[in-house]
Amino acid sequence: MTNTDEIASAPLVTIVLTAYNNERFIEETISSVFKQSYAQIQLIVIDNSSLDSTASVIQNLKEHLPDFIFIKNQVNIGLCKAFNQGLSLAKGKYMIDLSGDDIMLPDRVKKQVAAFEALEKDYGVVFSNAINIDVNGRFLSFHYEVNDVGRAVQLIPGGDVYKNILEKYFICTPTMMMRTSVLLEMGGYDETLSFEDFDFWVRSAVKFKYFYFDEVLMNKRNLPGSLGKKVYQKGSRMLASYYVVCRKAYDLNRDQEEFDLLAARIRTFIRKCFYAQEFELALQFRELLNYIENPGLVTELIVLLCRMRLPVNVIYRFYIENLHKFRNSRKVLAFNSVK
Template identity: 50%
Template sequence: MSPYLNRIKPWVSVICTSYNHEAYIEQALQSVVDQNYPNVELIVIDNGSTDRSAELITSFVQTHQAVRFLKNLTNLGLNRAFNQGLALAGGRYVIDLAADDVLLPNRIAQQADLFEQLSGPYAVVFSNAVYIDEQGKEIAIHYAVDSDGRARTKVPSGDVFQQILESYFICTPTMMMRRDVLNELGGYDETLSFEDFDFWVRSSRIYHYAYLDEVLTLKRRLPNSMQAQVVLPENQLLSSSLAVCYKAFDRCTTPAEYQALAGRIRKFIRKSFYTEQFELVAQFGQLLQYIEQPDLLTNLILSLNHFHPPVNSLYRHYLKWNRAHQSPYPQVKLV
């Protein structure tokens, strides 16, 4: 990585983590190679796959010998695998690429150029995304767009800490992050089962985010994705969310921020209840009481929680019915 070239067009490190992604890994890696930006390094970590993912990555590396490949014998967890790649990364900016997602050809060039134009403490540039299914068919868009392809609603930029607490308004795989900020934060928290909410809370408190109003990423939605697992009683995502909420509580400084966090905690209380994680319901309720007295609905759930009602099956049937009656091209709303 020439220091001279890095000043002209800063290097960007793409860290791709794969676990049993044999159907999609080649397309994901090819989308990095096909970028119309000159200074890109690609680091691939196979996280103990039991399918042909590692074999396909090895074949890809034989053709593209600049790619760095780490093969874990067992699944070390997403966050630890990413940190392995981060330790090797030399770029000024970093992209965390899941092995089933796709970068559009101008993704890196546009985000890196915007980063170089920004002044002030910006740590993240993020963008719009189209969601695709297993076959690559477009099924949704993150922010609804007008006839010119621009987001119809104002997307938060700058100091977004309060908005981070209010809603998941960022499509995680669209982010480009400053490597020095990731290193300053110690990378992803390896004690957690997912990365984005924690990274947002810790970074947005001290750094700004910039939105680039373009669709630059194809995000794949799969039936066994982490998002789908959150409705299952045995999922570990909600316990990680509790840990992040405590981190957020320690970082809130204004009444509006505490109220935004309270709203998020109320949602986690409902999700924990619906997945029959009754101990978590009580723990989220205890944290909520540090901020406010629970409202009528939350009090009702906290009261019913003592009886451990078997509600998960009904909850999953409702979600299935709701998906069947959604618009064929839905979008994420900023709520």
């Protein structure tokens, strides 16, 4: 078989890149797609009504690199709905959801496709390790700490990861390659939610297996105003979306261990509701928890504090922001000391 034949027979991968106010990073992100060592890629770029010059940068790139689809939304329709726009146009066997500020390493697509093609069809997701970088592209940390040959030092869950997903956040979302048929079976992302990952994990992992590819394949940019940092921001609707997903998990759970794990996760969200001053939402979480088990003294105390509507949000956000800065500075010092 000739090299041309091999390329033509390789499965197509659709990358949906959603951007919002990423003028500083979008060119590097798109360039990382075109620098992939894998040729069979369909790129769909969606500007979600950016307020800066992101759309102009994309349009300029398209004039020089025309081989991608560009959709410019006139209003911001939200991350999940924007991704579903791309999903409706996807022709690939596999899909990647790419943010407008992250960077794919050159062999990412090739290595994940090879992993997928060697797996059984009940595997819906391949994910990997990543490096967290700051706004200037400087190293912050590894998503999973690595040894001297770049392999994760901890055991990363694989196969049936549903229980692991209920227990805690452990997957680096931007590293995921998803089987397109899985997304279509699920009806895409839930457009009523503020974010996609926890809901996708819950709904897909209950039916499909996950595979961890033990290499760093992404640079994930951590920005001060990123979605993940808004969970403690009052009125962000992040915690409301978590409540919806917990309700779904309640209906999907298969055994008592899964209900126990969900109960522990709900307790965590009740505490976060208190810190975010989402007091009414805390009561809804408490009601859901009560369907599973007795909330207990500590949780009931937190709920009581929610009923008192204590103004703790500003103080707690100040504490969290400075704690993150301290932890990141320690990780950078540790990384530089071994270089």
